[in-house]
Amino acid sequence: MVQHLTRKLLSGMALPGIALAAMLGTVAVPVQANAATLHMAWSQDATGLDPHKQTAFSSLRLLELIYEPLVRVDASLQIVPAIATSWQFSQDGKELTFKLDPKAKYHNGAAVTSADVKxxxxxIPDEKTGAAARANFLSIASIDTPDPVTVVFHLSQPDVPILTAMSDVNAAIVPAGEITAGSVGTKAIGSGPFKLDKWDPNAREVLSANKDWAGGATGVDGIEISVLPDETAILAAMRTKQIEFALLNDPLVATLVPQEASLQLNRVPVLAYHVLQLNPSRKPMTELKVRQAISCAIDRQEVLDTASLGEGKVTGPLTIPSLATDPSQLFCYKRDVEKAKQLMSEAGYADGFSATVIGATGEPPTAAAEAQVIQSQLAEIGVKLDIKMMELNVYVDAWLKGDFDMAIALNGGRADPYTMYNRYWTKAGNLQKVANYIDDTLDSQMQQGRTETDPAKRKAIFAEFEKHLAEVSPWIWLYTSYSYTAQQKNIAGFVPTPTGTLFSLSKVTIQQ
Known part of the structure; x- marks a missing residue:
């Protein structure tokens, strides 16, 4: 019964020489003999191999091909089996029992057992781990493993979104022995469809099919991924058929793909959101009226149109279509420079102030353009913004430490608003030092949404949460965009999803 209720809630909700050759207008790459290997490219590489700790999209896209969670979210945002074949909540919602697939095996041949899940x-909840999704699982009081394929989670309270949280690669199951040895992240031993045979950071990854994958046979024998920092180089390589599949982040490049007769563009709206993160622990962003002035001074549609060619839509904090509020109903979503100036004056900053905004080069590729538009808009109310672009790994380190005045970010969306935001906007959130803002209202609304099982009441709770978050303006939500992948037309079986996952590469085939 509760399992069905949960489902109802969810349903409402480098190849050598390529870069240089591409710059010269040609791409010379040796043709691979193995036609069953998918040749793929992307522009940002993983920053690490520990699935519990990674936050960068580039890391998650790689690791979801190697590791598996208990369950997954499909293209319709429905929970479907992964390592677990079935699950059941108790009537009071405080016990969650999983049955594991007895065929599930790690890449080293060992069976995936309940001991690994435990x-x-x-x-993950151990603060010493530094897990990205730690706050999602603080309701776990204890775990029983009555047999190798049964896991029982005892919860301290009903926790409606915990199943969605368990679908993320940040909740992947790793071998208990690797945890004991402290080797998680030094080698990638998962139970997913592909094994990581080689990783040359910022150059390439070589993956081979996991012949023991419980999900069945993969459609290709392996995937060779080239890391090309310039997406125009990726497109050039696809034109000459040296690359068969690519993940694209830059709408300027993605919109060129349909012009190529041999290529297909996969384009789907995603839950991830572009945002200007303020740091409310630093003056003058400590002042509510200053944060609100910044919100009022920004023309979100202009940021979208300039940085992403209008490829997306202006959004509030909630990006789940069934729960999102019309942005026009949120605080100051229509640009009002005079109101912004008045707020600045009332806060004691009529003459403005200076601040630095950080962004990552390449993730997203629109970051610099977004920063420049915002810099120009905020100048009208006296805010002098210095833009500091960083390499992705440097940016992630600074971001996780909350070491910024403002930050341009692309943050991941989730199929449930609690799972999406509790790590930022609850008092126990493990990324509170990134958000640097919390109040009793946000914390209370998050907790109410966590335990409420009635869909209509839950929607009302999160509508108030979204309205309050937009009004207190610790961040300035900008827009949602699209997930883009490009492929040769003889590649079949890829299914794009709102979460941006590439997991369905496990079933793609190369048509001869």
Whole structure:
């Protein structure tokens, strides 16, 4: 019964020489003999291999091909089996029992057992781990493993979104022995469709099919991924058929793909959101009226149109279509420079102030353009913004430490608003030092949404949450965009999803 209720809630809600050759207008790459290997490219590489700790999209896209969670979210945002074949909540919602697939095996041939699940979900909530999704699992009071394929989670309270949280690669199951040895992240031993055979950071990854994958046979024998920092180089390589599949982040490049007769563009709206993160722990962003003035001074549609060619839509904090509020109903979503100036004056900053905004080069590729538009808009109310672009790994380190005045970010969306935001906007959130803002209202609304099982009441709770968050303006939500992948037309079986996952590469085939 509760399992069905949860489902209802969810349903409402480098190849050598390529870069240089591309710059010269040609791409010379040796043709690979193995036609069953998918040749792929992307512009940002993973920053690490520990699935519990990674936050960069580039890391998650790689790791979701190697590791598996208990369950997954499909293209319709429905929970579907992964390592677990079935699950059931108790009537009071405080016990969650999983049955594991007895065929599930790690890449080293060892069976995935309940002991691995228990070890993984003891590691994730441990503050010492530094897990990205830690706050999602603080309701876990204890875990029982009555047999190798049964896991029982005892919860301290009903926790409606915990199943959605368990679908993320940040909640992947890793071998208990690797946790004990402290080797998680030094080698990638998962139970997913592909094994990581080689990783040359910022150059390439070589993946081979996991012949023991419980999900069945993969459509290709392996994937060779080239890391090309310039997406125009990726497109050039696809034109000459040296690359068969690509993940694209830059709408300027993606919109060129349909012009190529041999290529297909996959384009789907995603839950991830572009945002200007303020740091409310630093003056003058400590002042509510200053934050509100910044919100009023920004023309979100202009940021979208300039940085992303209008490829997306202006959004509030909630990006789940069934729960999102019309942005026009949120605080100051229609630009009002005079109101912004008045707020600045009332806060004691009539003459403005200076601040630095950080962004990552390449993730997203629109970051610099977004920063420049915002810099120009905020100048009208006296805010002098210095733009500092960083390499992705440097940016992530600074971001996780909350070491910024403002930050241009592309943050991941989730199929449930609690799972999406509790790490930022609850008092126990493990990324509170990134958000640097919390109040009793946000914390209370998050907790109410966590335990409420009635869909209509839950929607009302999160509508108030969204309205309040937009009004207190710790961040300035900008827009949602699209997930873009490009492929040769003889590649079949890829299914794009609102979460941006590339997991369906496990079933793609190369048509001869």
């Amino acid at each position: 070890a993984s979900f003891e590691r």
